[in-house]
Amino acid sequence: MISIKGLSKLYKTKHQDVKAVDNVSLDIKKGEIYGVIGYSGAGKSTFIRLINRLEEPSNGEVLINDTNITGLSVGKLRKERQKIGMIFQHFNLLWSRTVYDNIAFPLEIAGVPSRERRDTVLELIELVGLKGREQAYPSQLSGGQKQRVGIARALANDPDVLLCDEATSALDPETTDDILDLLVSINEKLNLTIIMITHEMHVIQKICHRVAVMDQGKVVEHGDVLDVFVKPQSKTAKRFVQQLSPLEHKQDTLHRFITKDENSEVVKLHFIGNDAKRALITDVIKRFDIEVNILQGSISPTQEGAYGTLYVELKGAANTIQETTQYIRTSGVEVEVIRDVT
Template structure:
């Protein structure tokens, strides 16, 4: 487990003090993919660099597998960092070295023999899908291939933790999904704990088990991704959720499609987990004497299951409408009434 307690970073300039990270406490479980999301200036990149002490914390502690990183002397920290891999937004490759030599570099520093280096590098090249590119230079690679080299290099010393600082921000959407699929595969094959920093909710949705939302150096919300998506509490989280369902905040426009009859209710349905696969609308139409007008909807998969949102107008007698909504709620689907009959 990674235990982060009261972690803070204060920058002192000639003119002002800047609290980049402010009293952050989190527990990250072994083998999980933990996301940290925030807008520019939220403090998330500083936060991830505090975990391996690329930045020195002003206060607080980071404990990885019962070892307090923040109290380690330099010689112990250098050794511990070999077990904390890191990948970056702009790859940070050595441009004069081939793919093979870039991946071998941390092994050279660690004093691994040439024969073992070769065996390990070839294994990693196969793992990240770069077979045939061993002797290519970074300038000959696509952005996605460069990031695969960065991932392989970060895995060279068999780390306990992999830190990803905006690892997909420089990539196009299709390549981003490929890299995210690779991280999920690595997480499952190696049981590797991954801490992923991003400003893209799609990244969190696709691969993370839990997420912390940062704003002004603080964690304003954290929990399981599915729960945070369905029940966002902070304004910042709600803005991120809108990235996945941009029509969510345009409810007023729905009324352009409503019949506006006195015998109608407009409801928002939340489908979570297995309920997202259920043919509930079909069930209702067969069971109750109502007319259903589907206004809009969306469904999104997460690591913990799918969740969907559906806006519908239901027309019928008031007593029937009441029974219909009760049936929906009893089915395990959350209901928010937007317009009463």
């Protein structure tokens, strides 16, 4: 669906050249919600603007449905942009227009006659849940409502792709969840491909299918959200995963349970998908002559299923502990024996 190859953006300043986006290659499938996460300055905002050429790429290609965006003339690019919706952190609504007229704006640009515009606009207002607010001005709306207008506006020309630039970063946590729910429902209803730029791991966890982690203009890690959650490889990804559940990763509290005693072992269990719902601990205690001391744990729901971690201390004979971890492994739950705190 979307294929990005070797995309780069170079800013030339007097003293040095800055690579805001550095040789990024990604493939995004139709109907997927693809997250791009990074700290500010990682180049993610520039990256999303390269996709619809609000910023001109220095190098590389963007293909959407086999159309080479990077090769289009200015006129053709304008036409193509009508099929690429975009929403923004600060909503970017026209204050001088009502909700209705803001949503009608992209239709005016596309040259849709005003009678046909009306039906589309009313339908979209219904879809984003703003019925009754048609004649309100943006200044009369809350942040969440403004972003709903932004979403309706981005969907007006029935796009193939929706680009979200920090779409929830200016909203409070509750409103963020409402907007994310709306995006998921649109994704499912319209089979719309969504590319989501954010610095909040929470957003990725809640709605994305796949994720790319950006740092200093490069994609340092990408894959299924669950995989990145369970086994973050890069330092940046690890920091983001920690951001989500700080308690879980505060391993220094585990310190006093970790001893040289071979009859006690601290292990970290990863539950993925349906495993997260199983009563594994009960099972283990029944099967083996072993004591299980639960230290800490958490469970996080993601688009692809739940993902949980649990730290436990196993107490028993050394070989029983061996057998137990072996058993847990064969039952599909990942076990990590923790010997030292880092």
